[in-house]
Amino acid sequence: QLQLQESGPGLVKPSETLSLTCSVSGGSISGSKYYWGWIRQPPGKGLEWIGSIYYSGSAYYNPSLKSRLTISVDTSGNQFSLKLSSVTAADTAVYYCARAGTSGSRYSWFDPWGQGTLVTVSS
Amino acid sequence: DIQMTQSPSTLSASVGGTVTIACRASQSISSWLAWYQQRPGKPPKLLIYTASSLESGVPSRFSGSGSGTQFTLTISSLQPDDFATYYCQQYDSLITFGQGTRLEIK
Numbered sequence: 001q002l003q004l005q006e007s008g009p010g011l012v013k014p015s016e017t018l019s020l021t022c023s024v025s026g027g028s029i030s031g032s033k034y035y036w037g038w039i040r041q042p043p044g045k046g047l048e049w050i051g052s053i054y055y056s057g058s059a060y061y062n063p064s065l066k067s068r069l070t071i072s073v074d075t076s077g078n079q080f081s082l083k084l085s086s087v088t089a090a091d092t093a094v095y096y097c098a099r100a101g102t103s104g105s106r107y108s109w110f111d112p113w114g115q116g117t118l119v120t121v122s123s
Numbered sequence: 124d125i126q127m128t129q130s131p132s133t134l135s136a137s138v139g140g141t142v143t144i145a146c147r148a149s150q151s152i153s154s155w156l157a158w159y160q161q162r163p164g165k166p167p168k169l170l171i172y173t174a175s176s177l178e179s180g181v182p183s184r185f186s187g188s189g190s191g192t193q194f195t196l197t198i199s200s201l202q203p204d205d206f207a208t209y210y211c212q213q214y215d216s217l218i219t220f221g222q223g224t225r226l227e228i229k
Contacts, residue, residue: 031144037218046220046221046223047167047210047212047220048220049193049217049219049220052218060217062217062218063124063217096166096167098166101157101169101172105214106181107155107171107214107215107216107217107218108166108214109157109200109212109214110157110169110212111169111178111197113166113167113168114166115165115166116166
């Protein structure tokens with residue numbers, strides 16, 4: 001059964017870079033040819049797609065975050081990562097990683113999801 | 124960008140009842156729409172994809188319909204576990220979510 005697990009600091013200072021990793025188990029990132037995504041949810045609010053990456057490294061970003069965002073994949077480590085620079089309090093959210101629902105489609109539904117990790121931006 | 128608007132924002136219903144949640148896209152997205160259920164403190168759970176395809180393991184009480192710009196999620200014979208927040212998501216161009224509909228017990 002495919003499982004995803006987010007990890008990274010729970011507290012980041014304003015203007016610094018938020019870095020998270022999603023570890024995948026029960027399946028291979030490189031072998032499955034799916035897109036892998038990041039989604040976030042500010043406390044008490046709705047869901048926002050951050051971006052998605054293919055096993056080959058091709059990435060697609062939310063235009064509203066693109067200038068601050070880097071998503072990368074490590075196929076040997078079976079994980080993918082998110083870096084968001086120059087963070088502010090508005091970036092405080094639960095960050096989820098997830099797999100796209102259909103093989104090869106850069107835009108898709110997501111299933112399964114990780115449990116999520118809360119990142120707070122505060123000094 | 125494609126905007127997704129859900130209505131209503133909050134819905135009250137009784138166990139055993141039937142509810143319908145609407146989702147409207149700002150432009151045509153064909154059938155590239157998914158529905159999720161989210162309980163507090165949990166990740167979203169996929170219910171429906173491609174507007175009307177039921178995800179494996181999801182009860183048949185959940186159904187989706189629509190195409191183009193207008194979509195609905197219908198839940199019949201409401202069970203206590205169904206009281207949660209529901210989101211639609213388009214994946215025709217980039218990815219955007221609706222703002223959510225909170226289903227409360229009446």
